[in-house]
Amino acid sequence: MVAYERLSSLDTSFLALETPELHMHVVAVGIFEAEPLQRDDGGIDIDRIRAFVASKLQYVPRYHQRLAWVPFERHPVWVDDHEFDLAFHVRHSSLPLPGTDEQLKELVGHLVSRNLDRAKPLWELSIVEGLQDDRFALIAKVHHCMIDGMSGVDLMAAMFNVIPTEDIEPTADWTPRPTPSGAELVAAETGRRLRNSIDLVKDLGRLAKDAQQLTGQAGRRLRAMTHSLGSGWLSAASQTPLNHSMSPNRRIDWQVTDLTQVKAVKNALGGTVNDTVLAIAAGAIREFLITNRDFPVDDLDYRIMAPVSVRSADQRGQLGNQVAMWLVSLPLEEPDPVERFRRIQQETRTLKETDQALGASSLVQLSAGAPSTLVSMGARLAAGNIRPFNMTVTNVPGPQFPLYLLGSRLLVQVPFVPLWAQHGLGLAQFSYDGSLTWGLNADRDLVPDIRNFGEAIQSSLDSLIAAL
Numbered sequence: 001m002v003a004y005e006r007l008s009s010l011d012t013s014f015l016a017l018e019t020p021e022l023h024m025h026v027v028a029v030g031i032f033e034a035e036p037l038q039r040d041d042g043g044i045d046i047d048r049i050r051a052f053v054a055s056k057l058q059y060v061p062r063y064h065q066r067l068a069w070v071p072f073e074r075h076p077v078w079v080d081d082h083e084f085d086l087a088f089h090v091r092h093s094s095l096p097l098p099g100t101d102e103q104l105k106e107l108v109g110h111l112v113s114r115n116l117d118r119a120k121p122l123w124e125l126s127i128v129e130g131l132q133d134d135r136f137a138l139i140a141k142v143h144h145c146m147i148d149g150m151s152g153v154d155l156m157a158a159m160f161n162v163i164p165t166e167d168i169e170p171t172a173d174w175t176p177r178p179t180p181s182g183a184e185l186v187a188a189e190t191g192r193r194l195r196n197s198i199d200l201v202k203d204l205g206r207l208a209k210d211a212q213q214l215t216g217q218a219g220r221r222l223r224a225m226t227h228s229l230g231s232g233w234l235s236a237a238s239q240t241p242l243n244h245s246m247s248p249n250r251r252i253d254w255q256v257t258d259l260t261q262v263k264a265v266k267n268a269l270g271g272t273v274n275d276t277v278l279a280i281a282a283g284a285i286r287e288f289l290i291t292n293r294d295f296p297v298d299d300l301d302y303r304i305m306a307p308v309s310v311r312s313a314d315q316r317g318q319l320g321n322q323v324a325m326w327l328v329s330l331p332l333e334e335p336d337p338v339e340r341f342r343r344i345q346q347e348t349r350t351l352k353e354t355d356q357a358l359g360a361s362s363l364v365q366l367s368a369g370a371p372s373t374l375v376s377m378g379a380r381l382a383a384g385n386i387r388p389f390n391m392t393v394t395n396v397p398g399p400q401f402p403l404y405l406l407g408s409r410l411l412v413q414v415p416f417v418p419l420w421a422q423h424g425l426g427l428a429q430f431s432y433d434g435s436l437t438w439g440l441n442a443d444r445d446l447v448p449d450i451r452n453f454g455e456a457i458q459s460s461l462d463s464l465i466a467a468l
Helices: 009-017 046-059 101-112 149-159 182-209 211-233 259-269 273-293 337-353 356-369 372-386 450-467
Strands: 025-033 065-069 076-080 090-094 123-131 135-143 250-258 303-309 323-329 391-397 408-416 425-432 435-443
Touching (some): 046 090, 046 149, 101 250, 250 259, 250 408, 250 450, 259 435, 259 450, 273 337, 273 425, 323 337, 337 450, 408 435
Parallel strands (some): 090 123, 303 391
Antiparallel strands (some): 123 135, 250 435, 303 323
């Protein structure tokens, strides 16, 4: 049997969106205590870390696979990599003295600015030692076609422990399966399409028996898709100083906020943690545009794209993307932080009531049979010519207890979302062990003052707390 796995249309779109200027990889920076993993000479024991990673790859088989392409239709598929080299994917470097957080952020910016090698499995781990205060960093870089935010959290269950340990599982033997030839891929895909056609004919009889139920489900999906399209996907959002042509270079920063304060706002005003996150983001964007760009916000149609996980319980741990996309209008013109919160809360309530996550995911499913070329063209048009939103803001909940890489405690985990065309800044949040950390990924030229935006995030949270 031919050993390969076809990428979904959504996963394929992340490949199609990638250009030399737009990098479609997800990045996370973990900062750890160094002492438990230090050698006698003070350096980090990279051999031990590599052995640990090797022992975990049995739980994430995609990390042994590379891309191949079906001839003629040019659709991507996953095949086993016969030249897999763990040392290529788990790298080791050191910061020069004094090893500040600012030096680490500069290094992360350089790593984020380079696309992954498509001839190899689409992931890298960089172990960076020499960080001040006896710490080291792990920089994870994984292509978005492999992973979404929630599946990334699931991978932490394989990489991280809930208690410190020195044990490393026996590394399972891995033998790559034969790589299918182009002719074998064409034959297998022809057979797949034929089987799908036969299954569809068989399904028609069952669908006729369940016509009433089908009508209800179809009606719900149709209404959800109509609401989703009507939310702004077919029109352009306002132009701002953060929405211009992009360079390939990135500037990175992060801001750590107190999750207890975020939950205090949620508890006082109602809604959800995500409503609070969006309200904080709206206040920070407003302050940054007014104060740092002298840009009026009173008449803006400012929209953010907020990914929403549609991953079911039985899909936890699986790679690939199970995510839909909300368009949320942020009331930047509103000066009152509490009123901004309430308007955002009403907006997200409407998105839920109109099933817009279902609508967005249904639209993606409709494209599942489209040729790869059409998927690529649609992705490029949506990202560039129309630009229906100004920024991506994604919030991923994490564990509220300490995690460990072998014996080293994870101190901070910072997520970064890839930037779309003309999106000079993207925000990602990850909650972990009492903190909510904001990862800021920005175009290096458009946002040279990225630290000011981090400070605006804290200022926006402080304003909400004061208003309570």
